[in-house]
Amino acid sequence: MLKKRIIACLDIQDGRTVKGVNFEGIRDAGDPIELAKRYVDEGADELVFLDITATNDKRKTICSLVEQISREITIPFTVGGGITTLEDAQAVIEAGADKISINSAALRRPELIQEISNCFGKQCVVVAVDIKKIDDEWIVFSNGGRVSTGRRAIDWCIEIVTLGGGEILLTSMNNDGTKAGFALDISQSISQLVTIPVIASGGAGSIQHFKELFTQTDASAGLAASIFHYQEIAIPDLKNELKKSQIPIR
Amino acid sequence: MIALIDYGAGNIRSVQNALKRLGVESILTNRPDELRSAEKVILPGVGEASFAMNQLRENELDQLIPSLTQPVLGICLGMQLLCTSSEEGDTQALGIFDTVVREFEPVLNVPHTGWNSCSIKSSPLFDGISSYDDFYFVHSYYAELCSNTIATCDYIQPFSAALQKDNFFGVQFHPEKSAEIGAKLIQNFLAL
Structure with missing residues (x-):
């Protein structure tokens, strides 16, 4: 049976993890490779590395980090942040990333999804969609959530599938950082609407929240960053609890 | 020496990295002499079937691969290319495994993406690996x-997760991305 995925996200700045971590046994808490290896050992199903300050001159930094990650990490990983062209995607994929994630660049120029998909296959194109609920309607935001596109989430997600996107990483800005749980309604609406996997993100604060996500929606995966960084939830505990609730988990 | 068949397919680096983590060096080659003399041969692959078959034909690897006598492992598209044919690009494949490759009916999400278990028949490739x-x-x-x-996996319908005929092996999943259990399978292949 296909398992629900638990995905840990690492925010990267200048080749280092941004959020401080207090893991015992890791010599250098800011080293993304050490943290990533810890997540793999704990049973994370996939990793996402988000380069939050990506600019052109920093592209080389991220590519050399991706090469290192791909040497050390034994599970699939996605790299996102600042990928705006097919060439950017190619550099990161050739460095060893299994998937790339694009966001604002795809909103500015939707054909980018198609270009990367045609070149490397749709399985490696993750489209990140940041959404906010405004007057009962979920609207897509770009530029790290600063700019409203005015587009409805469901319309953009349908277009993503049509263009050859392989997965949707759906982040609810209303829930992100609240630790009050995932946005279940829109996660379910989008999961039912599209024929590609939906990764729900934003709001995870407890094991119960993942349980709700996987029992009340058809989302394929749940993603979190800080609760794993700070070990508020240990991945082995999370997976054991989900298994006890009969949720298919590796 | 382990040889990875070089035919312009993606995903070769991650297979090489997986071998390196096991302390095994490999070469990437399309030279018949190097492939024939290799201890083991791996046919990796991410990509499109008809394009990949054309790449193999251009280097006459479509003739060479079926004639290899050492253990050969096809991974993902590499496994599919060892079958008789593929619906992807209406492709005539290498014809080692007695089966055909079809497109999933999209009644669930396609591609089939993520971690799944298989029901395993006894095979040295799966030594120490269980159906869980x-x-x-x-x-x-x-x-x-x-x-x-x-090995049979069930998603949308039961399908071949792994195939074996004589010295030829194929796996639909990515052992190089399947954490310790994947490393175990690669070790089993190397130990054949």
């Missing part, structure tokens, strides 16, 4: 079940 263990899959086409099937 999960491997990482990502594919939109599947090989039908046949007499060469040594």
Whole structure:
């Protein structure tokens, strides 16, 4: 049976993890490779590395980090942040990333999804969609959530599938950082609407929240960053609890 | 020496990295002499079937591969290319495994993406691996079940997760991305 995925996200700045971590046994808490290896050992199903300050001159930094990650990490990983062209995607994929994630660049120029998909296959194109609920309607935001596109989430997600996107990483800005749980309604609406996997993100604060996500929606995966960084939830505990609730988990 | 067949397919670096983590060096080559003399041969692959077959034909690897006598492992598209044919690009494949590759009916999400377990027949490739263990899959086409099937996975319908005929092995999943259990399978292949 296909398992629900638990995905840990690492925010990267200048080749280092941004959020401080207090893991015992890791010599250098800011080293993304050490943290990533810890997540793999704990049973994370996939990793996402988000380069939050990506600019052109920093592209080389991220590519050399991706090469290192791909040497050390034994599970699939996605790299996102600042990928705006097919060439950017190619550099990161050739460095060893299994998937790339694009966001604002795809909103500015939707054909980018198609270009990367045609070149490397749709399985490696993750489209990140940041959404906010405004007057009962979920609207897509770009530029790290600063700019409203005015587009409805469901319309953009349908277009993503049509263009050859392989997965949707759906982040609810209303829930992100609240630790009050995932946005279940829109996660379910989008999961039912599209024929590609939906990764729900934003709001995870407890094991119960993942349980709700996987029992009340058809989302394929749940993603979190800080609760794993700070070990508020240990991945082995999370997976054991989900298994006890009969949720298919590796 | 382990040889990875070089035919312009993606995903070769991650297979090489997986071998390196096991302390095994490999070469990437399309030279017949190097492939014939290699201890083991791996046919990796992420990409499109008809394009990949054309790449193999251009280097006459479509003739060479079936004539190899050492253990050969096809991974993902590499496994599919060892089958008789593929619906992807209406492709005539290498014809080692007695089965055909078809496209999933999209009644669930396609590609089949993520960790899934297999029901395993006894095979040295799966030594120490059980039907409770999960491997990482990502594919939109599947090989039908046949007499060469040594592991069956069920997604949308039962399909061949692994195949074996004589010295030829194939896995639909990505052992190089399947954490320790994937490393175990690669070790089993190397120990053949």
